[in-house]
Amino acid sequence: MNGRILIVEDDRSFGLMLQKWFERNGFSATLCSGMVSAQEVLSQSEPFQIVLSDLRLPDGDGIMLLSWLNEKRLAVPVIIMTGYGEVQTAVSAIKLGAFDFLEKPINPDILTKKIEAAFEVKQENIAPPEKPRPERKYNKETRVFVEGQSPLSLQMYTHIDLVAPTQMAVMIVGESGTGKEHVARLIHTRSNRSSGPFIAVDCGSLSIELAPSELFGHKKGSFTSAIEDKTGFFREAHGGTLFLDEVGNLPYGVQMQLLRTLQEKRVRPVGTSTDLDVDVRIITATNENLEKAIEEGNFREDLYHRLNEFMIRVPSLRECEEDIPSYADHFREEANRELGREVAVISPDALAVLKNYHWPGNLRELRNVIRRAVLFTRGSIITTDSLPLLTTRKEESFPKMDISLSVEPEEEKERILRALEQVKGNKTKAAVLLQIDRKTLYNKMHQYNIGL
Numbered sequence: 181m182n183g184r185i186l187i188v189e190d191d192r193s194f195g196l197m198l199q200k201w202f203e204r205n206g207f208s209a210t211l212c213s214g215m216v217s218a219q220e221v222l223s224q225s226e227p228f229q230i231v232l233s234d235l236r237l238p239d240g241d242g243i244m245l246l247s248w249l250n251e252k253r254l255a256v257p258v259i260i261m262t263g264y265g266e267v268q269t270a271v272s273a274i275k276l277g278a279f280d281f282l283e284k285p286i287n288p289d290i291l292t293k294k295i296e297a298a299f300e301v302k303q304e305n306i307a308p309p310e311k312p313r314p315e316r317k318y319n320k321e322t323r324v325f326v327e328g329q330s331p332l333s334l335q336m337y338t339h340i341d342l343v344a345p346t347q348m349a350v351m352i353v354g355e356s357g358t359g360k361e362h363v364a365r366l367i368h369t370r371s372n373r374s375s376g377p378f379i380a381v382d383c384g385s386l387s388i389e390l391a392p393s394e395l396f397g398h399k400k401g402s403f404t405s406a407i408e409d410k411t412g413f414f415r416e417a418h419g420g421t422l423f424l425d426e427v428g429n430l431p432y433g434v435q436m437q438l439l440r441t442l443q444e445k446r447v448r449p450v451g452t453s454t455d456l457d458v459d460v461r462i463i464t465a466t467n468e469n470l471e472k473a474i475e476e477g478n479f480r481e482d483l484y485h486r487l488n489e490f491m492i493r494v495p496s497l498r499e500c501e502e503d504i505p506s507y508a509d510h511f512r513e514e515a516n517r518e519l520g521r522e523v524a525v526i527s528p529d530a531l532a533v534l535k536n537y538h539w540p541g542n543l544r545e546l547r548n549v550i551r552r553a554v555l556f557t558r559g560s561i562i563t564t565d566s567l568p569l570l571t572t573r574k575e576e577s578f579p580k581m582d583i584s585l586s587v588e589p590e591e592e593k594e595r596i597l598r599a600l601e602q603v604k605g606n607k608t609k610a611a612v613l614l615q616i617d618r619k620t621l622y623n624k625m626h627q628y629n630i631g632l
């Protein structure tokens with residue numbers, strides 16, 4: 181391993197020890213003693229591959245540093261170091277996007293594994309430092325997934341199977357960490373585009389200035405930093421699927437261009453005057469209420485309807501309690517493999533705790549909790565002792581997300597016609613696609629004068 185690591189630690193002797201350890205292991209490590217100095221270094225020097233930050237700093241904390249990195253769109257994995265008993269805060273840090281956490285006193289083997297894992301993610305997900313790119317490509321199945329068997333999960337998989345073979349634009353909604361990206365990938369692999377590319381783009385990392393060229397490409401010399409031709413995500417996804425994650429974050433200025441591209445199925449790279457054909461299926465995901473964004477003037481309504489030809493709602497984990505044991509077991513096996521452990525089971529008491537918690541961070545949080553438990557377990561059984569304090573009960577949890585839709589009549593008619601076309605006129609299937617009952621479909625067809 182080698183690469184640039186930034187250590188943010190106010191305990192100087194501990195920081196120096198870490199710095200020496202990294203240097204002995206072939207890294208270049210920079211040490212900062214506080215948040216502000218870390219921000220200065222991160223803004224000025226060459227990009228770092230990993231930031232290893234203490235949770236508590238004299239002029240802030242690791243979580244503030246994390247938020248600052250997010251704000252500045254500096255895509256670097258952050259590992260937070262916590263003291264004994266600060267695991268809850270560390271879990272919050274992970275929900276905010278920290279890559280992982282490490283408990284002090286630091287075990288060098290665990291540190292090595294986490295650094296290796298962060299590097300892998302950095303190589304896989306994030307582009308070379310000098311040219312940050314927000315896409316992730318999936319050319320092969322890298323992870324194993326579990327299909328929940330609860331009624332809401334089964335309903336979701338039925339919807340996936342139904343919509344996957346069509347060309348409809350799918351909008352996936354659900355809380356953070358529910359597995360929306362996994363659903364997008366599943367739709368792609370179950371579609372007739374599965375042999376084509378799957379390009380995932382995090383819309384939150386597209387700046388207003390660069391978004392057009394990232395999405396639609398550019399011609400060499402069309403602006404100062406355009407030192408070579410760029411294909412753009414749309415054309416990279418030609419023949420396959422373009423997944424726009426966190427689509428609510430798409431800069432408003434680019435939304436019109438996106439709509440035009442979708443309607444005309446053509447892109448015009450920046451700095452050119454020629455339109456190029458593109459054949460791309462669009463899948464989007466959001467964990468925010470886009471209707472509110474529309475009301476507030478932050479998201480175009482016409483684009484919303486174009487992207488939302490079919491909506492899939494990914495249930496929260498607290499709505500699928502019966503799936504928790506199989507997910508937990510799956511994450512236990514995954515952690516065993518990745519951490520070289522042999523933890524065989526989760527005790528019934530521990531399972532009861534897991535089932536009773538409200539999981540605001542959903543599958544991502546469950547995965548982190550189980551990984552931590554596998555690390556902490558000395559024997560072969562995960563007991564309540566190896567779980568963090570999971571105290572908030574389900575009853576105290578938040579209300580469900582409102583995903584109801586209101587559509588303009590013209591658009592509604594258009595959607596019904598499209599759905600009927602996709603399923604060759606089968607009204608039962610069209611009603612499922614539109615997520616309305618058959619009777620409502622008949623009424624609407626009558627209302628819009630669509631031949632029965």
Ligand SMILES: Nc1ncnc2c1ncn2[C@@H]1O[C@H](COP(=O)(O)OP(=O)(O)OP(=O)(O)O)[C@@H](O)[C@H]1O
Nearest residue numbers: 325326327355356357358359360361362467543544
């Ligand atoms: N069906 C599944 N089986 C096993 N692991 C899963 C499954 N779905 C999701 N995961 C895991 O849960 C975590 C969160 O999944 P994912 O990133 O797809 O969620 P998301 O809803 O897209 O999150 P966000 O809203 O933050 O973008 C990931 O580690 C993913 O690998």
